[in-house]
Amino acid sequence: MKGLVGLFFVLLLAGTLTLIGEAQSARVQTQTSFVPASYNVGVNGSAYSLANGVTGQILEQSSNASQIFNDAYGNLTNGGTVDVFPGFYLLNGTICPTSNTVTCGAGESSVLSLSNTTSQPIMLLNNTQNVKILYLKLTHNFPIVWGSTNKTMNTYDIQALNTTNLEIAYCHVTQAADYAISIGCVPSPNSLQLPCYNTNIHDNLIDNSASDGLHYRGGSGHIIKNNIFNATGDDELGIAGLPSDTISDVTVEGNVFEDGNANAIKFTTEQGLTVANVTTNQITSIDIMANTIDTMNGGGIWIWVPQTSSNYTLGTVFCSDVSITGNIMKNTKLPAFLGEAGLTGCLLQDLTFSGNTISNCGNNGYGQWKDGSFFYSAIYSIISGNTFSRCGTSGYYSINFQDGRNDVISGNIIVNSMGYGMQDLNGSQNLFTGNNILFSFSHGFAVNNATDDLIENNYVEGSGEGALGDGIVYTGTNGTLLGNKIMGGGSHQRYALNIHLGSVNTVVSENDLRNVTTTSGAVNNDGNGTIFVDNYGIQDSQLLVQNVTVSGEITQTGKNSYHMDSGSSATFTANVQGGTLPYGYTWYVNGTANSSNQSMNFTAQQTGTYLISVNVTDSENPISQTSSQETIVTVPEYSVLLFALLWAAIPFVALARKKISTFSF
Numbered sequence: 001m002k003g004l005v006g007l008f009f010v011l012l013l014a015g016t017l018t019l020i021g022e023a024q025s026a027r028v029q030t031q032t033s034f035v036p037a038s039y040n041v042g043v044n045g046s047a048y049s050l051a052n053g054v055t056g057q058i059l060e061q062s063s064n065a066s067q068i069f070n071d072a073y074g075n076l077t078n079g080g081t082v083d084v085f086p087g088f089y090l091l092n093g094t095i096c097p098t099s100n101t102v103t104c105g106a107g108e109s110s111v112l113s114l115s116n117t118t119s120q121p122i123m124l125l126n127n128t129q130n131v132k133i134l135y136l137k138l139t140h141n142f143p144i145v146w147g148s149t150n151k152t153m154n155t156y157d158i159q160a161l162n163t164t165n166l167e168i169a170y171c172h173v174t175q176a177a178d179y180a181i182s183i184g185c186v187p188s189p190n191s192l193q194l195p196c197y198n199t200n201i202h203d204n205l206i207d208n209s210a211s212d213g214l215h216y217r218g219g220s221g222h223i224i225k226n227n228i229f230n231a232t233g234d235d236e237l238g239i240a241g242l243p244s245d246t247i248s249d250v251t252v253e254g255n256v257f258e259d260g261n262a263n264a265i266k267f268t269t270e271q272g273l274t275v276a277n278v279t280t281n282q283i284t285s286i287d288i289m290a291n292t293i294d295t296m297n298g299g300g301i302w303i304w305v306p307q308t309s310s311n312y313t314l315g316t317v318f319c320s321d322v323s324i325t326g327n328i329m330k331n332t333k334l335p336a337f338l339g340e341a342g343l344t345g346c347l348l349q350d351l352t353f354s355g356n357t358i359s360n361c362g363n364n365g366y367g368q369w370k371d372g373s374f375f376y377s378a379i380y381s382i383i384s385g386n387t388f389s390r391c392g393t394s395g396y397y398s399i400n401f402q403d404g405r406n407d408v409i410s411g412n413i414i415v416n417s418m419g420y421g422m423q424d425l426n427g428s429q430n431l432f433t434g435n436n437i438l439f440s441f442s443h444g445f446a447v448n449n450a451t452d453d454l455i456e457n458n459y460v461e462g463s464g465e466g467a468l469g470d471g472i473v474y475t476g477t478n479g480t481l482l483g484n485k486i487m488g489g490g491s492h493q494r495y496a497l498n499i500h501l502g503s504v505n506t507v508v509s510e511n512d513l514r515n516v517t518t519t520s521g522a523v524n525n526d527g528n529g530t531i532f533v534d535n536y537g538i539q540d541s542q543l544l545v546q547n548v549t550v551s552g553e554i555t556q557t558g559k560n561s562y563h564m565d566s567g568s569s570a571t572f573t574a575n576v577q578g579g580t581l582p583y584g585y586t587w588y589v590n591g592t593a594n595s596s597n598q599s600m601n602f603t604a605q606q607t608g609t610y611l612i613s614v615n616v617t618d619s620e621n622p623i624s625q626t627s628s629q630e631t632i633v634t635v636p637e638y639s640v641l642l643f644a645l646l647w648a649a650i651p652f653v654a655l656a657r658k659k660i661s662t663f664s665f
Helices: 002-033 065-075 637-662
Strands: 038-044 047-052 058-062 080-084 087-091 101-104 110-114 123-126 129-134 137-139 158-161 164-169 172-174 181-183 199-202 205-207 214-217 221-224 227-229 237-241 247-253 256-260 265-269 283-289 292-296 301-305 317-325 328-332 337-341 345-354 357-359 366-370 374-379 382-384 387-389 397-402 408-410 413-415 420-425 431-433 436-438 445-451 454-456 459-461 472-477 480-482 497-499 507-509 523-525 531-533 545-552 555-558 561-563 569-577 584-589 592-595 599-603 608-617 626-635
Touching: 038 065, 038 087, 047 065, 058 065, 065 080, 065 087, 181 199, 214 221, 237 247, 265 283, 301 317, 337 345, 345 366, 366 374, 420 436, 545 608, 569 608, 592 599, 599 608
Parallel strands: 038 080, 080 101, 087 110, 101 129, 110 137, 123 158, 129 164, 137 172, 158 181, 164 199, 172 205, 181 214, 199 221, 205 227, 214 237, 221 247, 227 256, 237 265, 247 283, 256 292, 265 301, 283 317, 292 328, 301 337, 317 345, 328 357, 337 366, 345 374, 345 382, 357 387, 366 397, 382 408, 387 413, 397 420, 408 431, 413 436, 420 445, 431 454, 436 459, 445 472, 454 480, 472 497, 480 507, 497 523, 507 531, 561 626
Antiparallel strands: 038 047, 047 058, 545 569, 555 561, 569 599, 584 592, 584 608, 608 626
């Protein structure tokens, strides 16, 4: 009996083990029949493998690396991960990640390289979403020649079109034959734009590309903490759009740009293309902050609308709400910042350029101007709290501010300018306040052809260090210089304050020039109507007050208006008080100088209206004043007619008198 029971348990155990084995076999078969959520790609010599990311089971082997990658993406119909094991993957064609996938390598040891450079990218994303590319090295092994424009067009390391939620991070992207990374740019010659949105490119090393390190067109995105250097052909970061498109909501933060052959960062519309009736902002909501730019053969940060484009609607604002803050820019051959335009409208509106440190920049440190018929280069912009050191060259500026309106330039420190410290050219209603301009090669601050500017509380010292220059040289209309302090300059300083010929109605008040010693004198005034009030080290103006009196054959008909008959004569006399004797007089009749005496005799020879004016100038040196007064004299036609009629009547009167006398008794 015990033997039978034992046999029963043996048989039962054997059956159980058989069932367990069959179940395990079925489970394995079931697992391999489902598509896994991850794949492993590996390499062994020239053989590439595709394995199940869960079990490690080898699913495919091939000598075609591109096929292995694209099979993995093709199988991830619901998304998943492709893990790229360490090794060198020599691709013979483009690989195309699909939506909702993550491609993750092992850093520098996971190398993807294309075996040719025939106008195709290593990696192409087209009409995808939710894609991540992480910890890979991508290279074309293209022979880079510094400064050469020799490149194979459209041969990118990574290209993305119509992609949403793309992340490229912790990759080394190198030796591209064109752009290293191209976002939203269709290959030439079409030059279309298929923008990507919510793109996040961060913590990458991008180097040695034949064209832009990163070329970005349109759409929102974040470009953060990348190291981009040795872009040999074009810009290290080029952000461009076609004239009809908008670049918006882009953040460029914490990147390092080094050793570029052109510009570090450039925002631009596509050069050479034309579109009509553009009325919307093209570049808007841009933040460029805390980047380091070092050693560029071009410039630092440029915003540029090409002059070759045309036909934009008047009044168009091309760039608005652009913030450039906390960047370090040094050793650029061209301006560290440039806003330039060649069209109609306005280039910059609501620009904030603040807290930047700029040094050793050729040409200009900060430059903005317009080419062509732009109304203004900037309006409602703020340039404040920046430090400029050793910027510009002879004839250039640390701050070259041209064609601006309603802008504020404040609290900047400008030291050792290699040309002028600061320039305002063609400005209107701008405020320059609290700037410190120290030891400029030529002028400290030059204002030319400005209107209604307020220049207040600036400190200028050491102008004329290497060439003839003034502390502040001003040419403008209705300007105010208030509370500025101008100290002594270099051996070539001319004047501390120079109100230049062509200035009209300038008010100079509460400025301090007490510590100025120059061979030419502290102040020069060649302006018209300049008023000096409550300054230190400058004699206040004794205002000229004049009154013109008129005597003779003339009748007053209103304030400064008179009537004369033809042939009548009158004497005009200028009565002057104030200023410094002796006075100089210049009388004008209809704009033609007539007399240099205090009084002028005038005879009305013909009918018409005469504008008689006098300019009186005092002899204070160098602060001479000029005062003007105009008088209108009208000689009507009826006075001549009456004279003619009277002349014609004389013979009849004489005849009548003769007749009377003849027949008298």
